[in-house]
Amino acid sequence: MTKKSTRVTDSGGNIFADLDVDAPDEMLAKAQLAHAIISIIKHRHMTQAKAAKVLGTDQAKVSALANGRLGGFSIERLIHFTKALDRDVEIRISKKPHTRPKARLHVVPA
Secondary structure, eight states: OOOOOOOOOOSSOHHHHHHSSSSSHHHHHHHHHHHHHHHHHHHTTHHHHHHHHTTTTHHHHHHHHHTOOTTTOOOOHHHHHHHHHTOOOOOOOOOOOSSSSSSOOOOOOO
8 A cells, every 4th residue: 555645735824815716815805704694694593584584685695605605796795794684894904014915805703
């Protein structure tokens, strides 16, 4: 039996950037917003149908969101969903540190 070699690479902190996905900061922000939305829905013990009514969408979209299929969702729409769940959304603009080569988009869930 031969041993297979496994190569491990440290993450840069954004899996989408690590995978060389287009617009990795935006993808990570969408994933973080979706996670927060689904966490709120679960915490409130809402069905997908009830959540859809609150969010102003249909159950299939809530299902897509819960299953990480985020292609049909803009950051703006996810922010709207977050607000529909009675959560404030704060956008803060700050100067990037000199140590980081690029500015980033970052979501900090409460």
